Amino acid sequence: FGRFAYSYLLIVFVVVGLLSFTSCRVRLIPNRDEAVISQALQVAKSIDLFYLNLIDADSSELAYANFSDSYQAIELELRSLWLQSEAKPLNSEATRISRIILDLWVKYKEQHQKNNTYNLHLAPIHRDRFHELFVAFLNAEKAKTIQ
Secondary structure (H helix, E strand, O other): HHHHHHHHHHHHHHHHHHHHHHOOOOOOOOOHHHEEEEEEHHHHHHHHHHHHHHHHHOHOOOHHHHHHHHHHHHHHHHHHHHHHHHOOOHHHHHHHHHHHHHHHHHHHHHHHHHOOOOOOOOOOHHHHHHHHHHHHHHHHHHHHHHH
């Protein structure tokens, strides 16, 4: 085994190692899901519309029964968004944010149901809070394209 053969084997091993290393790719984040982004935008729009209707309502129209159908429809969409986020591997950030949004929605719904009215001073604050959470959710999805 000559010096030349040893150098040749070393070069072959290095080249094979580099080729195998560069062809392997470990994914630590999932791919961006356009359907989930579209659904999140749609639910955010529904929540915004809900709060616009709530803010525009007369104080005599703030009973929970007047908004229960909207609460149900939006909760269903939020549960779907959470489930889709949870079903994807390596998606803990979006899952956590979607769960926070769902829990907050249910909390505000239960308060409205219990009080049978909605404090209109809180409505813009609640709407803005949901907006911020959806921005965080969408940014978590957007970050998946940065690789």
